[in-house]
Amino acid sequence: MIRIEPRENPSRAFALGIPVLSALIALALAAIPLLAAGANPIAAYGQMLKGVFGSVFAISEMLTRATPLIFTGLAAALAFRAKLWNIGAEGQLYLGAMAAVAVGSGLLDISGVLLVPLVIVMGAAAGAAGMVAPTYLKVRFGADEVVTTLLLNFIILIFLQMMLEGPLQDPMSLGWPQSAPILDQGVLPPLMDRMRVHSGLIIGLVLAAAAQFMLVRSVWGFKLRAVGENAPAARHAGINVNRSLFGVAAISGALAGLAGVSEVAGLKGYLTTDLSPGFGYTGIVVAMLAGLSPAGVVIAALFIASVFVGADSMSRAMGVSSFLADLVVSMSLLCVLIGGFLAKFRIERTGRRGAKA
Amino acid sequence: MMDLFNILVTESFWAASLRIASPLIFGVLGALICERAGVLNLGIEGIFVVGAMCGWMAVWLGAGLWGGVLVAALAGGLFGLLHAFLTVPLGLSQHVSGLGITLFATSVSYFTYRTALPNVSSPPRIEPFQPMDVPILSDLPFLGPVLFQQTALTWLALLMVALVWYVMDRTALGVALKAVGDNPDSVDAQGLSVYALRIWAIVAGSAMMALGGAFLTMSAFDAFFFGMVNGRGWVCIALVIFASWRPGKALLGALLFGAFDALQVRLQTEMGALVPGQVFLMAPYILSIVALVIAARSADYPRALLTPWFKGQR
Amino acid sequence: MTDTKVLKLNGLSKRFGPVVANDDVSLSLNRGEVLALLGENGAGKTTLMNMLFGHYLPDAGSVEVADTQGSLQALQLGHPQAALAAGVGMVHQHFALAENINALDNITLGSEPMLSLRRNRQAARAKVEELMARSGLTAPLDVPVGRLSVGERQRVEILKALYRDARILVLDEPTAVLTPQEADTLFASIKAMTKDGLSVIFISHKLREVLAFSDRIAVLRHGKKVGEMPTSDADENMIATLMVGAETPKVTRQAATPGTPLFSLKNVSVSGRSKRDTLNDVSVTVHANEILGIAGVSGNGQTGFANLVSGLAVPSNGTLHVHGEQIAHPTPAAMIEAGIGRIPEDRHHEGIVGAMSVAENMVIERLHDPEVQSRGLMRREAIQANAERLARSYDVRGPGTDAPARLLSGGNIQKLILARVFERSPRVILANQPTRGLDMGAAAEVGRRLLEARNRGAGVILISEDLDEVLGLADRIMVIRDGALIEAPNRNRTQVGLMMAGEPA
């Protein structure tokens, strides 16, 4: 029989060391698929490191990959804090991206000082709408938001296809379902010459800091936590639970929408149906790895991005299937989850019969 | 409107609905079993992929069709066991563990497939389940084509509905499962193991989900493709709530979704010139949400869903 | 009474982290005996019983249980299954019932082979019906337990244990949610069963029933056994002293003259989802310097009444006045604003946000107060100082004001809520089951605070199922039944009890 006991005073080194150790274990486990594919694991690890940290380019690519994850991670972290299970960041991301190209690709030919904020605000608003609607269905009809947000992802993606074959289609695209590019003055400026990493990253970091501060210090954050931890008690104490839920729904959706804005206005320039390789879903993982802490989201996003970019680059260098990258990411996630558990609890073996004296 | 009516009375439409519903029936039953025991299994989408890949691969390697079904179920059960380990004794977040399992199961399947078949340009095919032509019954008007020209796996799905209903409603095991999803303490206090019940429920439910995947490669089609699960698992997560965790309603929900989907194809073909085709593609999802909104108030959740339970703690 | 031992606990110890819940406790039980286990909140009573039943694994010690032949056998620890097989049944302090299945299924759960495809429901039903007839404990068998009243649930819990042929029955605070009459019936049934050889350990904070129904008393303090005696040798004072290690001051009510009306309902109805939260045409006025006691069997509309006063329920008709002003749209915030302090019935679920700190829970009802926040930001120093001050003056004990409130014991949670409520000097106080599950010391403290508030001019509404408590504290008594409030003509215990049960006074 085993027993699970909370650790009394986990030391700091321990709390930090365990996740790192579990990430290393995950990498060790990656040797299994590598060997199965006939590659040399040791060489592979070298390639992996090189792929993330080997050059300024590699690092900038890792940051580029992490940027949308910071937004979607924050979106999930804040909503989950209020126990509002927003599984729809993927759809909200696309809503944000659609709004961004709708206003940013020529509708208004205004100066960048105005256009960039406008693109950002419209994208955020569209994402927010994408989460407020299911929240309304939850509050008004009791429709479970896990389901509605999940299904909305499909609906929005199909809607996107429709828009890209219709009103949002670039007349110059030769029939391809893609939007016109964001005007030059509407683009989020890049951070480094010749690199893809762009100022969306800065916006993400600032928002993460703001979210952390608001959550811990503000009345808004206080209410949010109270609603999430115990909604009946919060209601009893005079907190307007529905208003809090709608508020956090709007913010969560807006953050996911900003992920779309950042990808489309910072990176790709125009919108296609495959803008996001599942950033919305990965955001949930990022948020949970971060223990729903906004500051932690940044670290978790960097972690996931590093593992992916490293493993992806390694798979190419080693000539093994590129599906390896997702495999390594998922193994790291599972190991870090277990590790996080071991950092907080210890598992005790107890005698099967009777007690130890 | 006349068109719609004409479609709804054709046998082939209902046969198609049942065919489309079959993998969903497995999936929604699997989700139902897990959630009845109090554990959300978002690994379903990945477990579908595993079932589709392993079942197909086993047949391709010569295990025979039923051998493939068995392998798919075992593989699904194995990933279920992993989810169970993470969420039951360790009590980790069911959302994250589930999404992690989906990512893991999908990437393992893809990687394995590609490593086993590095250089194919068109996926190898197997001889899939064939529609069962039951001599006299198949010739019945209407019911014949709808019911008796389905494959054995569709029949297995219907059988599973009955089985799950029977177990849930009529056996001690079913009562215990329902109880452990409502209040684990009630089960613990009666000397049953909360852990064992939950773990086995997740394993069984996941095996069931994998059959849904196997249906895709062994009955609906005869080869494995990347991405062919295409969100069917997620749909099951929605349907189980629509079904209020009842097997009969789960069947109904899956059939409704299947019917919407079958209808969607037919309407898109007929009216594609008038309305963008995507409107029809969206319809099953939108109608699911509408159905959920209507059904939501009456849905009584397994109260312990999402809440981990630890022995000897409060 | 025979003196054959049916149960021996030998030197059981149990720690939870730094807390020593049980320290070398030994106890024995005779056949046909009723043993009362007493102690303050957190003294370790439940823990001791949980070790006996196998929920917790002791750190040290052993348990012996008599088999059907009467000889003591070592019990395998840590396995409820083993305890059940040895004839030990336990009724938990918090119901351990699945609400989505019916009573019969709850009772037979775990007693049938799991993998069998058939169940013998007839035999099970016959056995339960026979048990109900024999024990006098009845409950509807075919409705989901979620629809049963607390009293019915309590009886299902006991039937569960009896169904497993328990020869030793452990009852952890079985009467905390019962009316005096229900409690008396329950004990009468149990007493009858001891004639057939059933042995009982029961835990209670109600000394009246302890003295009336037990044969022997054992007292725990801080996890240690500090006394054991035949009930005939004990009296209230002596037990109380043993329990807390000092004498507890008695709460005594002095008469007071009611002042101006502070809170009034005129022909108010609330349409709820069940009988619990439905009110029919209720009119009542609470005055300054007055404690209005509302007695009644749980489930008769107390929840609806409390929701109304808390601002959680909106009246379907009638008017509500606080301090002469009508409140047209009651919300919790509006009620707090109007000066109503609320002590909720379910302190864990409605009273506190367990994951937030004690300090945060102390200000949760006044987030707009400039003392608590400025320009949308929480004032941490002020909140901390407030918490320290309140913890001191209301004696909230626990791991500190920074610790999550869930770590407090039930009694201390209640003190936290009292501090939060009384701190604002509310004009009207709603106290819903304020002493449920609290030990005598803590309960006395609540009573003292309520009286103090009334003496300073507040109007108090005290909702309680504990008739003794109502009789002891209230200046005026009303009985709630089927969503209606009826004035009690006098303070006669029996008569009010009968009114609660629905018989004409």
Next chain:
Amino acid sequence: AEKLKVAAIYTLPVEQQWISRIHKALNTAAERGDIEYSFSESVANTDYERVMREYAEQGMQLIVGEVFALERAARKVAKDYPETAFLMGSSFGPVAPNFSVFDNWIHEPSYLTGMVAGAATESNLIGMVGGYAIPEVNRLMHAFMDGARAVNPEVKFLVNFIDSWYDPPKAKESAFAMMDAGADVMYAERFGVSDAAVERGIKAIGNVIDTSGDYPGTIMASAIWHMEATVDKAVSQVAAGTFEAADYGQYSFMAYGGGSLVMDESLVDAETVAAVKAKETEILDGLFRVNVNDQRPVSDN
């Protein structure tokens, strides 16, 4: 001679019909010993640019791929690596000095398969199931429809898109629905359609790849894409150091052997075979040009 280092980057798995043709041509070149071939499949568009740069950094001499969703970014990368040759599926033009483009211009054989289908249908109703309505697909469908109308003015079409590249069960259901509506010849743009045709015992027309071996007796004709001409041309130019930015689209034309028609003459009546062959010669001789129409096709009603 030193083997040429060639890398390919695909946004979908190599089983996808379109990609499988590029993959096959490159594998053939590798087997011949001309090149050393590596590839990345299922690369998300977000990652595409990084992968291009990584391969360029690794010293690949020729990079093949498809840049339909990132036309600009890809051209930017090419500019940053002028030493590397890029041969990309693209809707736009080449960019000097090193960015060449190609596309599956097999509208000519598609037209011919349309003639086969138009002659074969008895119900005058042809079903077409597509993945996404992108120009690459639309163009071939329109060519097919033109071919069918040329031999049978009565013919009508049912068109359906499943909005997925990989959902054979769904494609199959779409096909069944069309057959229920009376279609007796199917245009099989996606996996799954021919399977439905086999089950119902009707005929189908293949596209891009030759699947007649998998569905004997069902596939009357297919328009096949051959990337060999394109790939071999590019490889030899890179090897010779003469690679220039050019539009390789023409190498997919029938005249260059980039597109061809296969026909199962046992399933097609002799008259049609003759007519199709005559038209094929006209095309090869440059006497007939098949129209290009990239608009989304819709059902007739």
